[in-house]
Amino acid sequence: MGFPHQPHPKETVVLSQYFGDPDARTYKGWVKRGGYEALRNALATAPAAVVEQVKESGLRGRGGAGFPTGLKWSFMPKAKTRPHYVCVNADESEPGTFKDREIMRWTPHALLEGAAIAAHAIQAEVVVIYIRGEFTEPWAITEKALAEADAAGVFGTIKVYLHRGAGAYICGEETALMNSIEGKRGNPRIKPPFPAVAGLFGMPTTINNVETLAAVPHILNRGAAWYRGLSLSNPQSTGTKLFSVCGHVQRPGNYEVTLGFPLKDLLYDLCGGPLPGRTLKACIPGGSSVPILTREETEACLLDYEGVVASGSMLGSGGVIVFDDSTDMVYQIMRLARFYAHESCAQCTQCREGTAWTTKILERILAGQGKTEDLDLLLDLSENMTGKTICVLSDSCAAPIVSGIKKFRGEFDAYLAGARSPVPVG
């Protein structure tokens, strides 16, 4: 739901505690709520000890890959011989995902505080927060919060800057984001070297998602053991997570639950279930880049890193897209393929050609001009697009196509057999 909304009794409210409360946006209001205490304590603690606490909490990256945050921080050189950087990934462009926007709109200081703690932990002097260009309101709010915090001197010697993106989904990929800050086209870099070795300006860099960093002050304030205790199903998945739910539910919006929470309860209880007279048909649980789940898989899925994999998909960014029985899955899969075709940076042949081709074939099927071989061709192309490119955008395009054909084949066949009237695909 949009905020303010009363939290549902099944939500575990940590990150979203002050969503909807404009006073928490101000420096004074944030301090009144215990803000910047975690940073003050961290600055008085050895960097390695801060890294250790985050490691112990079990916090994993909320940007999509779920990499353990403390471990990532520990990859940074311990001996400081060159400048170190923190990059904050506020590019949030994955279809279905709109949680970082809410964090920046309501609790910008949580992000700033978490980022400054990260900077101390990895001995960085500069934090660059890269915000997608379309996020005009989150930018304005975060900019104001930064000015207030800066004026209060809370960051000590750490410099925090905002950097505006200019419209390119691929800049959410970590090395593309660094290139973009450097004033280049947003092309992902070949890894290794990894950012901890050569990141922004070739210097050791740690990059984290907004939600990951916003959790850090809570962990320092309440302890790693408390955070680790927030876990409903698998001990490898700890803490709370914001799930953005969109599409065909009664109350779309952001909901915060403990990892391991049943997807079924999120959709039926918190979001009010399908629209009147409709039933759930399919769900993409982790942003558009992960495989589609059927209704049965959705209703059995537990929302943590392991649970969603066991159901046949991935937790990704926690962007949950819901499709009801009115949905033409072929059309929506075409729209997703078209998204990736539009956003491919075109460096890799498999991605550049594959995203464009699969989109064309899907359009052809929808227009009633598909051939029986087209489904095999789509699967073939998808295989070629998976695991062979510089970044995983190419794989992301293949995921909904492959899972869609496997699970909703009847809908494709109906177009191919002429049993369904063609749709315009302008």
Added chain:
Amino acid sequence: MSVTEDTQPVFTGAVLEALQAVLGRYPTKQAALLPALWLAQRERGWISDRVMAEVAEVLGLTPAYVKGVVTFYTMYHQHPVGKHFVQVCTTSPCNICGAEGVLKALLEQTGARDAGATSPDGNWTVIEVECLGACGFATPVLVNDDFIESVTVEKVPALVRKYR
């Protein structure tokens, strides 16, 4: 955002000062490229070849390099656009909630007619964009810097009137 004759340098006075503040942050001048382009677009409404050459000059880059970057990003306008530049998300999550209808209504009621074209009165350019990161509030629409959530076909007339 006004479309003016683009002959005068843009990096003077306060705009130059704003650029210099950015230049002070990073170890390379090149890192000020995206911010410089934003500053120029805010002043001129779009990025002309002349502005690209000026940005190149100020940052010690070549005009061709600057053009290569400008064309990579979708938010820099390489042509003048209408006074109200409207971006409508039509990616899948918004699509299933009626975004195509919202786009169509906006094109009709602003007089812009075709996506990407500017209305005859020069007031409106409406384009279709990919996910705006607000999928739970379908359909999000950006009018210049105003981010408007939950636009429906029924709400389009009032929205257009507000900016007219």
